[in-house]
Amino acid sequence: MGGEWLILTILSLLPIAIGLALMALPNILPEELSKQISGVTRNICMGVALALLAISTWAAATSLGDINWMKINFGGYELENTPFDIIPQIGVSWHVGADALSLPMIWLTALVVPLSMLVEWDAKKGQYFHPLLLVMEGAMIGVFVSLDLFVFYVFWEMTLIPMFFLILVWGGEDRRYAAMKFFIYTFTASVVMLIGILVMYFNTGSSISERSFDMMAMLDSGGQMSEGLRHLVWVLLLIGFATKMPSVPVHTWLPDAHVQAPTAGSMILAGVMLKMGAYGFLRVAVTAFPESTVVFTPLLVVLGMASLVYGAWVCMGQTNLKRMVAYSSVSHMGLIFLGIATMQPLGIAGALFMMFAHGIISPLLFAVAGAFKHHYHTLEIGSMRGIAHHSPWLAGHMMLGWMASLGLPLMAGFVAEVAVMIAFWMTFGWLVLLPALTLVITAVYYLTSMQRTIFESNDPHRGVLPDTLHHEPRDITWHENAGMTILGVLTVLFGILPFFFWDMMSYWSTEFMVQLLSEAMQSEGVRP
């Protein structure tokens, strides 16, 4: 099969093209035709998203060609195209490829976007909502596949625009503030990151004709820099990526954005966008500057630990369900830094699996929170009780999602957690008590929030309904149920049979260690 290299290009560019076309067409075409088109926009977008899911599932399946995805290493890109010059004057080319770091993320993106459409299937959101989600999907996949940092950065910024409009147009009461905060905050951070990328670019060659944004060239640029400059660039990149993840102390855009965003936006934001931070950090910062990573390991531990522990405490103090879930994302993302800081293949593979596991669990959490907003018109914990009487399916999904997120075994999150913990003990010993005890805190806020929403009405047949509800309470709709069920089933599936993605992640991290980090550790004199 000769056209395999086209797959990644299609996955990233097709949805953007179709999304933009669907947004533009009604304004260009005659009124009658445009009405017909806007009537089916939703279906077209869903169809495209499902097609992308099918393609990426096919690509991820081991049967594709002779690629053994289960044993895919660091340094070996699959489905790679021959770089195609876009702006040869400054060395920008269209260069895409996938490895075990990006493949699960690509599949995750292709999964979460149609599910987020499904969950909000009946929402009357006009003709721009679904095309924006498609543009978003293409841009995110673009981030995960591009092997040219210029294109990477373009896609990176492109993800901001649809999300900005999603929050601004379809958000809650405070949407204007949240959208602006989201945009300015993350944009500022990525500008800092851009400085880092540009410094790398200027070190890829001595004249403009030699310089290139291609990943391979960029990764060698570290050799041209002094040690201080390398550290500086690493820190600049870290600021950009850590804000996206987000890590304490640059996390405060997340709760506001989440609380105001529509359900689909929250699902994508938590499920995929946050992973871009961790992905970029590994793909660019760690890969290009392994020595700096080794040197700054303590910083990673501090940041990860702060996110994890502090995030969990802040969660416990929240009274808004969605805000709590948002902070729990901050807390869980802390584990990724901890996993990388262990400098063990197991820890890094655990971090990778955490990215994936959180990518399927957190959309479930936000779908549940969104359903509360949708059906009970409030997110205040404690404004209602005994909701399980009226919405047993919602309560069931809440139970599953909450339990998955607090790290219950046989669910995807546990695999990642236990892997990071084992590696963490190997490297840091008793310090592991901090993340371990945080598991208790996590359980406290999750259980308390359930106790105060779906339980405890003191009436065997009726719950205490919030003041905001002016009709008979009802359970979630079929499409919400379907979306949540798919996420729940996947969470359990990957918890019981993690090896689908675990094996490739494990191979990748082992090679990553062998080729880069162990050498860097040796040269910096850090013992494993």
Place this chain on the structure above:
Amino acid sequence: MAGSSNEYNLLLPLLPVLLVVPALYVSGMESYDAAFLIVIAPFIAFPTILIAGQLYNGNETWKNKMKEGGIIGLAALLVSLSVSVWILIEYLAEIHHFSGQQVTSWIEWISFEVLQSDYTMSSKRVIGVGVWIDPVTLMLLFVATFLCFLICWFSLGYMNTDPINEGRNHRFYAEFVLFAMGMFGMVLADNFLWLFIFWEIMGLCSYLLIGFYFWKESAAYAAKKAFLTTRVGDVFLMVGLLILYDIYGSLEFSVIFADPSLNGAVDSDKLFWALLMLFVGAVGKSAQFPLHVWLPDAMEGPTPVSALIHAATMVNAGLYLVARMVPFVDVGHHGVAGLEELGLIVAYIGGFTAFMAASIAFVQNDIKKVLAYSTMSQLAYIFTGLGSALWFYNHGEHHAATFVFGASMFHLFNHAMAKGMLFMASGSVIHEVHHAHDHLRGEGHDHEDFDPQDMRNMGGLASKMPVTSTAMMIGSMSIIGIPLVGGFWSKEGIIAETWLAALEHEPLMIGPAILILLTAGMTGFYMSRMWFMTFAGEPKHDVVNHVHESTPWIKEPLVILAVISSLGGFILTLFGVIDYLSGEYDHLALHKPSILEAIAYELEHAFLPQNPNLRIIGWATILLSFIIGPIFAARVHGGGLAEGHRASPMVAWLTSLSGMFGSQDATELSQSSLSEALQNRLYFDYYYELALSKTVLPFAAFAAWFDKTVIDGIIKKVASNSVLGSLEIRRVTTGRASDYILMIAVGALSIFALAWGVSG
């Protein structure tokens, strides 16, 4: 309950399930390879019941023929039970010439490599899934599958006849089978990680089942408390696993137990901490001091749940884990020396908990709470026994060690059988009293605050509930350790060996030794008190006169377990169960030439041991538990039945006897401040809660405030003060997309220039 006798027809669909094992046998499958079915069957039943229940809620067939999922659950548990009996028979009958243990690995769960300190990669390491079968596994597997099946059977009567449960029972059965899966999996797992995984699944299910009546504040609270308290233990258990992994590079039993000392290379301090962490996990799960507070509250769940989780199976998980520590300390078989303190700690925690729980049980009036504290106390016995076993093993006293280890494991068996039955019997009492009360209220009686679990509303039930009262009597006798009945055979061993350790080897062991000896007498008191308050004397409430023992499905498990509790202890002892469980014997069999010689040997061993110390201790135990405790209870709470009431002959002797010791008024005692403290559970819950509400909650609120005001505040300040920020804000507020694009372009260009400058 008209036509209830036909209900047993519902079992007909279960008959084909019985063919599963013969079919597998004929197809040539090995029994241990079929062990996965034990776990898979309930795992499949869980979503089936749950989803079918949601879809068919209210459907008549679903309600009457499927018992809202109960029949499906029973079928799944029958698969597990029959497969485990198959395994049991093959191993006990020595069809396989099998010594020690059988290990089978199925799949690689996760695999990875480790960067070693010389910067090279280790070979591929695997955490797999498989089964490990040895005598302890077999015993616990049988206990778990057998009791789960019986309790599910019992639930068909108990749960489905209560109108409040209607439309919710599918949730009960689904969570029930998931719980069963957790227990089976934990017992079968061949490595510590999967042990932990199933351990946590049980934690989840106990949360769900305790909170079954989720709308009750007390139930929702108790569920959360149970989950969080055990979670604290679980976290330490997990840390213990991490240390173990670091030491051995594996968590598989077969790897670790092959040589726990790694040829003497193991750092015994590190191992000590690992095992101590595991023990903290066990303390949480088995409700020992100081993590015991959840167990009494857990009685908020329906009674079958108490029987299942909080007596028969889940709380045994902690004991099982401690039993798995033996190879680490067994210096005779590659164990690591210098871990005696571990045995002492375990024994002290056990001894103290036994005494504390028994004294709290003195003053409880809720029949289930008495049983809950009794559970805690009896588990503590087993912990004490395991503690001395660990100590003996580590001290090289192999004979004493294996004996007390076997006795402890055997006590686990006896206790599980008796306590499972006692909880079901108490459920029967509560159910019928509740039913009678509903019946009465229908006739115009008004008892708004009537508590069907309060023993002060009972009394004289022996004449109304012949089966239940007999079962409860036998169960109590087994728990007390009345000579020759059930628990006697194991409890004697634990007490005697702990004293032996104290008197002849380690003076520090005297603490737990004294405590558990005293507890033996206290057990005699509170168990007798419970029985007398419930069944003897005159009715204390007019509801009692309307009680009938009529609900189907409830009696059969009681009868079966009563037989096992009364005779099982003696018979299994004759067959050398204690030595079998500790691995001394390869299989269960009569190890004496004839049955009479075996009986004579065991009787002599129990009542007239060679060692004079043991003889004194043995008789002191019997005196305390058999004579003093029950007589005190009879004086305070005993008494003959009211005129015209007759109990069944099985229990009539006891009611009459209990009236012969005179009566004593204990009102003054019950008003003492000590009694009040005991009624308040020695204020542990109160102070725990106070401490948490004064530290955790304010700190969380502070953290939330800090995040909103300080961290976000700084960011906002920076943003509003910076020129770039204000510029952008003004641009953004115009709301035109072209402005952002311009912004991005301008920004990008200026940054481009900046970066050029830096690197140039």
